[in-house]
Amino acid sequence: MADTADDKLHIVMFPWLAFGHMIPYLELTKHFGRKGHRVSFLSTPRNIDRLPGIPLDLVALVEYVKIPLPAVENLPETAEATSDLPYDKIQYLKIAHDKLLDPVAKFLKSSDADWIIYDFAAYWIGPIARELSIKSAQFSIFFASSLAFMGPTWSLMGGDYRKAPEDYTVAPKWIPFQTSLAFRLFEIKRIFDSFDGNASGVTDIYRFGAGQESADLIMVRSSYEVQPEWLKLLGDLIPKPVLPVGQLPPGQGDYGHSKETDEWQWINEWLDSKERGSVVYIAFGTESKPTQVELTQIALGLEKSRLPFFWVLKTQLGSSDVDRVELPDGFMERVKGRGLVWTSWAPQLKVLAHDSVGGFLSHCGGTSVVEAMSLGKPLIMFPLLSDQALNARLLEEKQMGHPILRNESDGSFTSDSVAQSLRLVMVEEEGKVYREKVKEMRSAYGNMDIQNRYIDNLLNHLKANRPVAKIHST
Template structure:
C-alpha cells in the first residue's frame, strides 16, 4: 500500500488525505477505542491501516459498509509463547497473571511491524503504551509518531514526567503512590489506595525478565512526536495542560469518543431485556457490569449479591465468571429470592441499550473510562468499584468531579461489605446527599453525547497531523 504524496502548495489541509497506521495494545478495551477513532478519521476520507493479530481482528465488530474501503486490517501473526494458552491473542484470553507473557509475545512483533512500515510508509503511526520500542523504528523510517492514550490525562499525569523542567519521579515505596505526586500544582486526590498499589507493584517495578508497564509508558512519552488523549478540554483542562508541561511536547485531546448506537432492535435477547426494563419504574434500576476482563473473586460476588438484595432496588447484573472448577457461585437461593426484581445475565449484554433505557437509575461499574463515557452519554450517575490498572486513579478523578461515588473499602486489602454496596446504591439513586451525582450526570449528558463537538475534535486533530506532514515535505 502506498501513501499519498502531498504537494506543499496544496490549498488547505482538508484536501490532504492522510494514510494513518494504528497499533493498539492486545486488549479489547484498547482496540475498540482505537477502532472508534479510526472510523471517525476514515469518515473524513483518510486511509487507516489498523494493525493487530489475526484472531483479534476477526473478533472486532464489523465496519460500516461506507468505511470498508478506507480501513484496512493488517494481520500480524503473534509469535508463539510457551507460557500462553494456544490461540491466546488478547488479555481477555488469559488470567491477569499471564499478562507479562502476552507483552513478551507482543514485543516479538518488532520485526514484522518494521517490515510493514518500511513497505507502506504511512504519514503517521498512532501507537499504544505497550510498544515502547516503536518510536525508534518509525524515526529511522522518517515516520512521525503519536502516542494515542485511551487513558485519561489525570491518571497519565500521575505516572510521572519526562521533561527535565519538571522535578523527577523519586517514588520508591508502595506508600509513595498513595498521595498525589509533587508535580501536580493544584489540589487533587488522584492517587492509588494502598491495596491498589500492592496489587500493581510488579507492573510498576518490573524485573529482569519483564519490562514494567510504567517503563513502557515513560518510553512512549519520551519517544513520540505528539501525545493524543481520549479526553476533552471541557472535562479535564487542568490535567491536559499539566501533561504538556510534564513532557514538553504537544498534547491533543481527541474527544470523548461516545459509542456509536447499534441498530439491532429486533435482536431476540434485547427484546426480552427491554420487556423486563419496561416493567420497572423510571430511574430505579441498578445496572451492574465490570467490563469484558475484570473477574470478580468469590468473596466480591457474594458481597455484591448481598448488597443488591439488601438495597431492595431492581437490578440487572451482567456477571462474567471463569468456567469450570474455578467458577464463582452466587449465594444459595439468591436468584430464586430475587426473581422478578433482579436479573443475572451470564452472557454478553447490549450495554448501550440498557444504559439508554429510562428505568436505569445508577451504574455500578469498575470505573473503566469507556464504561463511564457510555454511562455519561445517557446522563447516568455511577457507583464506582475499581478493580485494576488505571481504574482506581479514574475513581478518584471521577469522585472529585462528582460523576461517581466510590464504594467504601478496606484500605489494605480492598475488601468491602454487602451493607456498603446497599448503602452506596440507595444513596446515589434515592437520597438527598446523592442528588449531586444525579445532577452531575444530567449536566454532563450534553457534553458526552455531543457528536458535533466530537467531530470538531477529530477535525482539529487531523488538521494538526496534516500541517505537521506538510511542513516535513516543504
C-alpha cells in the same frame, strides 16, 4: 475549504491487546475514516474477529490488518487479549506482543503510511517509524488526570522518587493544585508489577515513558470541557505536543453483534417491565473480575438494596483462569423477578440508554465512564485494576459517582456498604447531587459537535506535520 486528495492521510492504528484499548482506537479510526482518511487497524486475528465489523460507509477507507501473535511459553494458544487471561498471565501476553516488532516493522516498510498511532505497550515503535520516515504518535486511552499522576517522561523511565506502594497513596509533588487523586493502598498493591517489573522484562511505566520519548506527538483521551486543569498540567509535564482527542463517545448504532437482535429483544422486554430510572446496571468490563469474596458481598448487597438490577457477570477470564467465581447459594431464587444475571455478551450501550436504567455499578474503566456519562447515568464505583481507581477518585471529586466504601489497607467491604452506596446514588435524597451532576455534564462527554472539533484539530496537526519524505520498500 475542502480537502483535496493530496491532503488525505494514511494512518496506522496499533492498540494494546485489550478490548478496553482496542475499542477507543476503533472509535478514533472511524472518525478518521469519516473525514476521508485511509486507516489500517493492526491487531491479531482472533481479536479482529471479535471486534465490530467496519461500518459499510467506511469499508473503502478502513481495513483490518491481521498480524498473527507468536506463541510463547505459559501463554494459552487461544489467548490474544487480556480478556482471555487471568491477571497473573497478562505478563506473558506482553512477551508475545513484543515479538510483533518484526511483523509490524515489515508492514510499515511495505506501506505508504504517513502516521502510526500506537499504545503504551509498543514502546519500540517510535524508532522504527523514524527510520522509515513515518511520523509517530503515542495515544493513551487513559484520561489526562491519570497520565499526569503517572508523571513526566523522565519519571516514567526510572527517575520517579516514588519507589514503594505507599508512595502512590498521595498526590505526587508535580501536581500544583489540591486533589484527592491517588491510589488506596490495596489498589496499588494489586497492580504494583506495573511499576516494579513482570516476566516481559519491561515495566508498564517504562513502556509509557519510552513510548513518549520517541513519539512525535502525544494524544490523550480527554477534553477541556471535563479536565482543563489536568490537560494544562500534562502539557507542562511532557516536553512535546500534547493533543486531546476528546472523550470519544461511541455512536449508538456502531456496535454490531451476530446475536444482538435476539438478545437485545429479550433484554429490552425485561427492562421495559421496570419503572423509569429504577434499574442498576452492573458490569466490570472485559479484563477483570471481582474475587469470590468480593463477588459474594456485591451479590448480597444487591439483594439487600431491594433495587431491580441487570448484571452482566463474567465468572472466568479465559480457559486458564482457575479462580472461577460463583453467585451465593440461593441468590438467583431470592432475587427472581427483580434481578437478571446475564452471563454472555450484552449490548452495554443499549442497556445504559434504556429509560429504566438509573445507575451503573462499574469498575470505572475509561470507556464505561464515557458511555455512562454521555448517557447521563451516575456511577456506583468499584475499581479493580489499572487506572480505574484514579478514574474513580476524579469522578468522586466531581460528584459524578460514589464509591462502595472499602478498607483502605486490604480493600475489604461489606454487603451493607454495597446496599448503602447503591441506594444513595439511585433513590435517596442525599444522592440527588450525583444524579443531577451527571445530567449537567452529559453534553461535555457526549456532544458530537464538541467531539468533531477535537478530531478536526487533531487532523489539522497530523496533516501539517506529515512526513516530508518517506522511505518505502517491499
